[in-house]
Amino acid sequence: MAAYALEAEGISKFFPGVKALNNVSLRVRSGTVHALMGENGAGKSTLMKCLIGIYRPDHGVIRVNGVPVNFQDTLDALRCGISMIHQELNLVPEMTVAENIWLGREPIKYGLVDHGKLHAITRVLLSKLNIRLAPDRLVGELSIAAQQMVEIAKAVSWNADVVIMDEPTSALTEGEVAHLFTIIRDLRAQGKAIIYISHKMDEIFAITDEVSIFRDGAWVGSDHTTRFTRQSLITQMVGRELTQLFPKFNNAIGEEVLTVRNLSRHAVFHDINFSVRRGEILGVAGLVGAGRSEVMESLFGMSAIDSGEILIDGVLTRIDSPSTAIDKGMAFLTEDRKKSGLFLVLSVLENMSIVNMAQYSSKVGFISHVQMAKDCMAQIQRLNIKTPTMDQIINNLSGGNQQKVLIARWLLAQPKILILDEPTRGIDVGAKAEIYRLISELANRGVAIIMISSELPEIIGMSDRVMVMHEGRITGILNKEQASQETIMSLASE
C-alpha cells in the first residue's frame, strides 16, 4: 500500500493573465482529513479541479495510491476513486434527488431506467447517511441546505478513496454541519482520505488532522492541525498579523427608517413586527428555514405578502417589485448568489454597476463610463478583489471574489436601507475583517442595516440589536447587552 492516497507534485496552472497555481504540492494520507486553507483566490478550487479532471495542469504529476494518473475528464477521476463536492451547487433542479445522485449511471432494465431500483438504492444510500429526503423529490424544490446534502450523498455514492469537499458547509447550519462531520468521521474510519476546504476556523480545528496552506497560487506550508493555533494559521494564510476582526464603532442611532407591521405570508411567516433606525445594525439570527430570508425577500418585493404594512421614513409604502424597492432606497445582498445576484456571463464591471446605471446616466442619457470604471477600480482595490482586469467574466473569479463583487455593487448603490443575507459566506478571514469595517462605516454614515447571519460571533460582534426567528415567527428582539450565544440559541430553537 502506498504511503499516500493522493499526491500532487509541482502542479502549475495558468489562465490568461492569472497564475492560479505555481509549482504546488500536496500529499494526503489515507484515513485522514486534510484541510486546505488560503485566502479567496489562493488557488484551492483550481487545484481540486486539477485533481478531479476538470482542468489539465500545465505542469506537474498526480499520483493515486502511488500510481501516476493523467485524467482526461471527471469520469476518469471518479473511476480512479476520487470524487468531489463542488463549491457551487452542481445539481439539475428539474430532476429528482435520485436522478441527480445517479446521473449517467442509473440502473437499467430492458433498456430503460429502472425507477424502482433507482429509488431503492437511493433510499439505502440516504438512510446509511441518515439524510431524511425522499428520493423522488425535485431538487429545485429543496432548500439550498438540503441540496447541499444531496451533493454530499452524491459524492459518497461513488465509494471513492479520496473525497474532496470544497466549502461543503457554506449553506449548512450547526445541526447539519454536525451531521456532515459524522459522515466525515465515518469515511475516515473506513480508511478514506478527505480533502476539506473551508474558511471557518472552528471547523478546521474540529474535524481535520492535517492542514496545507496556500497563498497567491503558491504552497506555504503543511503540518498537523494540532501544531497550529488560530492565530498562526491566519498569519500564514494572510501573510500578516490580523488583530481585530470586529471593528469598534459607536454609531449614532437616529430615527426609524424602516417599520414593518404585522407582515404575514401564508405558511411562510406570521405577524412580523420590527423596525430599523438610521445608523443601526439589526442582526437577524435563526436556524435555516426559520423564514429569515423569506421575510427579507418580501420586503424587497421579490415575493408578495398576504397582509401587513411597510413604512419607509414613516410613510406607508407599497413595494411590489425589486425595482420599486431600489427606487425607495433599499439594497439586498441575497444569499444565493447564482440564483438572484450574479450575472455569470457579464464582467466584473457590469456586475458591479448593473443596479447603479441611473447614477451614471446624465440627464441627456449619456452613461459616464469613466466614472463607472473609476468606482469599480476603487472597489476592486478596497475589497482586494482578485481579478486580472475589471473586464474579466465573473464566472472565472473564485467563489469568495464573486461574493466581494456583489458586496461592492450594493456599496456603490448608496442605499438608505441595506439588507445583507449571509454577507461573509465563503469569504476569507482577512476580507471578512474588511467587510465588517465597511458595514460599520456605512452604519456610521447613517445607513440602516439588516444583517441575516448564521454565524453567531458575527451577529454578536456586529449588531446593535438582534432579532431572532423560529418557524416563521419572531421569538425575541434583544439589545446588545442581552445578546449572548446562549440566549440567541435558545430563542432560535424555542
Ligand SMILES: Nc1ncnc2c1ncn2[C@@H]1O[C@H](COP(=O)(O)OP(=O)(O)OP(=O)(O)O)[C@@H](O)[C@H]1O
Ligand atoms: N476558469 C478560469 N479562468 C480564469 N481565471 C480563473 C479560472 N478559474 C480560476 N481562476 C483564477 O484563478 C485564481 C484561483 O482561483 P480559485 O477558484 O482556485 O481560488 P480559491 O482558493 O478556491 O478561492 P475561494 O476561497 O474564493 O473559493 C483566481 O485568481 C481566479 O480568478
Ligand SMILES: [Mg+2]
Ligand atoms: Mg474556491
